[in-house]
Amino acid sequence: MKFKTRFLLILLIFAGIFAWRYGVFPQLPQPSAPAISASQTSSESTTSAHVTATPVESIVSGKSLSSTYHYQFQKGLSTANQTLFKQAIAAYNRTGLVKLIAGTSKNGNTLTLGSYSKPMPASAQTFELGHGGPQITETWSALGTSVVNHASAQFNVAYQSRLSVAVAMHELGHALGLDHSTSKTSVMYPVDQGVSQLSAEDLAGLKKIYESKK
Numbered sequence: 001m002k003f004k005t006r007f008l009l010i011l012l013i014f015a016g017i018f019a020w021r022y023g024v025f026p027q028l029p030q031p032s033a034p035a036i037s038a039s040q041t042s043s044e045s046t047t048s049a050h051v052t053a054t055p056v057e058s059i060v061s062g063k064s065l066s067s068t069y070h071y072q073f074q075k076g077l078s079t080a081n082q083t084l085f086k087q088a089i090a091a092y093n094r095t096g097l098v099k100l101i102a103g104t105s106k107n108g109n110t111l112t113l114g115s116y117s118k119p120m121p122a123s124a125q126t127f128e129l130g131h132g133g134p135q136i137t138e139t140w141s142a143l144g145t146s147v148v149n150h151a152s153a154q155f156n157v158a159y160q161s162r163l164s165v166a167v168a169m170h171e172l173g174h175a176l177g178l179d180h181s182t183s184k185t186s187v188m189y190p191v192d193q194g195v196s197q198l199s200a201e202d203l204a205g206l207k208k209i210y211e212s213k214k
């Protein structure tokens with residue numbers, strides 16, 4: 001009895017050492033830190049929900065541009081294409097960020113809407129559907145610096161059947177100072193996706209250029 005007890009005790013000690021050494025004991029649950037990781041996750045998702053503004057053309061960036069433009073159609077622009085531009089103009093006016101008015105302006109921003117014909121070689125992978133951009137003139141005087149945009153947006157009528165409000169939105173976007181976007185939901189995606197509605201990113205880009213300027 002005495003011997004047996006001692007033997008069992010030694011056996012238990014060895015078994016205990018073995019179990020401790022090789023991790024046979026069930027693992028205690030790790031001290032959890034769910035509160036910390038949860039708050040990190042939520043703050044990360046908040047950050048990614050922020051809207052990334054559509055890029056702004058570098059020559060427009062940081063310039064104090066008036067949000068009012070007077071636009072004119074170039075001679076020879078077809079009625080159908082005028083209608084496409086008018087629909088795009090209405091969409092930009094609905095944002096309340098810019099004001100595009102038919103007519104001419106002596107000292108303010110102007111926007112010329114027209115067309116040209118430039119067929120691409122048969123081997124071309126992409127078709128140029130239009131062209132548009134800002135043209136910035138800065139004038140220094142005793143009254144200070146004035147910045148004026150003489151913008152233009154044009155359709156390539158060599159691809160008339162592919163022209164749409166989406167193309168007009170894109171070229172007008174360039175004229176107003178927006179650059180290409182990597183987002184397919186932006187009107188400023190460089191390859192026509194048929195997007196004719198300004199995305200939240202596009203609106204954020206316009207706000208960068210025109211907000212609080214009249």
Ligand SMILES: [Zn+2]
Nearest residue numbers: 170174180190
């Ligand atoms: Zn473009």
